[in-house]
Amino acid sequence: xxxxxxxxxxxxxxxxxxxxxxxxxxxxxxxxxxxxxxxxxxxxxxxxxxxxxxxxxxxxxxxxxxxxxxxxxxxxxxxxxxxxxxxxxxxxxxxxxxxxxxxxxxxxxxxxxxxxxxxxxxxxxxxxxxxxxxxxxxxxxxxxxxxxxxxxxxxxxxxxxxxxxxxxxxxxxxxxxxxxxxxxxxxxxxxxxxxxxxxxxxxxxxxxxxxxxxxxxxxxxxxxxxxxxxxxxxxxxxxxxxxxxxxxxxxxxxxxxxxxxxxxxxxxxxxxxxxxxxxxxxxxxxxxxxxxxxxxxxxxxxxxxxxxxxxxxxxxxxxxxxxxxxxxxxxxxxxxxxxxxxxxxxxxxxxxxxxx
Numbered sequence: 001x002x003x004x005x006x007x008x009x010x011x012x013x014x015x016x017x018x019x020x021x022x023x024x025x026x027x028x029x030x031x032x033x034x035x036x037x038x039x040x041x042x043x044x045x046x047x048x049x050x051x052x053x054x055x056x057x058x059x060x061x062x063x064x065x066x067x068x069x070x071x072x073x074x075x076x077x078x079x080x081x082x083x084x085x086x087x088x089x090x091x092x093x094x095x096x097x098x099x100x101x102x103x104x105x106x107x108x109x110x111x112x113x114x115x116x117x118x119x120x121x122x123x124x125x126x127x128x129x130x131x132x133x134x135x136x137x138x139x140x141x142x143x144x145x146x147x148x149x150x151x152x153x154x155x156x157x158x159x160x161x162x163x164x165x166x167x168x169x170x171x172x173x174x175x176x177x178x179x180x181x182x183x184x185x186x187x188x189x190x191x192x193x194x195x196x197x198x199x200x201x202x203x204x205x206x207x208x209x210x211x212x213x214x215x216x217x218x219x220x221x222x223x224x225x226x227x228x229x230x231x232x233x234x235x236x237x238x239x240x241x242x243x244x245x246x247x248x249x250x251x252x253x254x255x256x257x258x259x260x261x262x263x264x265x266x267x268x269x270x271x272x273x274x275x276x277x278x279x280x281x282x283x284x285x286x287x288x289x290x291x292x293x294x295x296x297x298x299x300x301x302x303x304x305x306x307x308x309x310x311x312x313x314x315x316x317x318x319x320x321x322x323x324x325x326x327x328x329x330x331x332x333x334x335x336x337x338x339x340x341x342x343x344x345x346x347x348x349x350x351x352x353x354x355x356x
Contacts, residue, residue, distance in 0.1 A: 008190065011316070014325070018307045023299040026283075028337050029063040031344040034169070034230060034257035034284025037065070037084065042072045044079050047288055050087035056290035057091065063341060064091050064350045065289060068169065071097030071130030074121065081125045093348050095128040095169060096121030098157070100139040100147075107142030111153045115160035122164050127348055129161050131170040136211045137200060146206070149214030150221070158218055162225030167347050169255070171230035172215040174198065175262075175321075176237050179208040187322045194320070212241070219249045226347060228282060229254045236262035239273045246277050253347065256339075257284035260301050261311040261319060264326025271329045278335040282344045302336060304328040 039047050047053075057065065067084065070077030077096050084092040098114050106113040118129055136149040147154075149172055161168050173179070177188040179200050186192065192199045200208075212235050219227045233242035233254040246252055254277075256263065263270040274281060285291070285298055293313025300306060306328040312319035331339070344350060 013316070014308060016308050019305075020309065021300060021304045021306055022296070023303055024296055025059075025061040026299045026336075026340055027303055027333065028340045029061050030283050030340040031064045031066070031348075031350060032062055032285055032287075032289055033066045033228070033282040033344040033348070034255045034286055035065045035067055035288060036069050036286065037067045037080065037288060038069045038072075038076065041069075042076075044076050046080070046083060050084050050092075053084070053289065054088060054091060056288070060290050060295060062289045064093065064344075066093045066095065066128070066169075066284075066344070066348065068095050068130040070095050070121070070126060071132055073097065073099065074117075077121060077126060078124065085125055090351050093127040093350060094125065095130040096126035097130050097132075098135075100134065103140070103147075104142045110141070111156040114154070115156045118157065118160055118166075119164060122166055126166070128167045128169055129157075131168060131172075133171050133174055136172055136206060136214060148206070149211055150217040154218075155221065158222040158225050162222060167226040167228050167253075169228040169230055170215060170218075170234075172234045173208050173211040174200065176208050176235070177322075179205070191320050191322070216245050216249075219245065219252050223249065223251050225251060227252050228347070230284075231255070231257055231286075232259045232263065239266070239269050243273060243277065246280055253280045253282060253343070255282040255284035256298075258286035260298055261321045261324075261326060264301050264311055264328075265324045267327035267329060271331070274329060274331055274335055274339065278338045279343060281339050282347070283340050301326060301328050302331050302339065305330040 037046050037053065039045050067080050070080060074096070077094060080094045085094055096118060099117065103110045135147065139147045141147050158168065175188060177186050178192065178198055180186050181201055182189065182192055182199055215234060229252060233245065235241050236259040242254060285295060287294055289295065297311060297313045308325045308327065309315065310319060311326045
């Protein structure tokens, strides 16, 4: 009689025998345009001293890192500027953020106030603005009303970023399945059971489509401001939608941070996407450089034709996001150069390349 097992214990070992390549360093020096250098979200203390991080960067051929932890508060931004940026100004860029919790203090002019704070952050050394997914999901105004992503009261903030010449890296919503009912048809069921706070299904939350369309409205409304849509434009499950916005809005770019799992399960569509939008895609990981084995997975995914490998980097388990494996894109060198460093260097004013 066949023994019954629980779903969590079902981790089948693939019988497929295909070539596998170890890619510990990228083919070109990379700029990680989406990284977090703190011990955890919202924590001032960095995960390691600058010298240690630079050694890790050199080991994995990363020429520069964009730290987005300044989006959690100006105290964190100042700490990063005074440590990492001061230690190696060409190796680090730090982004600022918006103190949404202070909306009640500025009920009539929050957008202007936030724009002024951004300008102060840029004067202090910030090279961009990070906007997190709490905008649209949780941020409320002085009357306690949920603030939509495309709220016109925020137009002064987006416009000021354009005037200052700094990009806005914006993360709106989350994986589409996070907005679906938590049932047997949800491909992220196990992940959401493990992290219930990531589930945004219910009347208290806007639908996913409203959130990403709100972001698209902001991008369209501010053509002189450069936007970087985090996590493949916030909609990697629908590259057609992201591509349409890229076609419509020359000021829109995307990074690939934390979405190799999504891109790698659609290799034909993803490869076409990379080839067509090679000038608009930035390498990013959402990790600290050298984070093994996930960091290497990004290089393997971009550079090789490997098939059916674990996006977690651990071949004995596929990963915690969904029960699938990924496929490499085998991108040509001219595309890899742009994705790894040229695009980020152009948008952020970082050195174009450093010796490998």
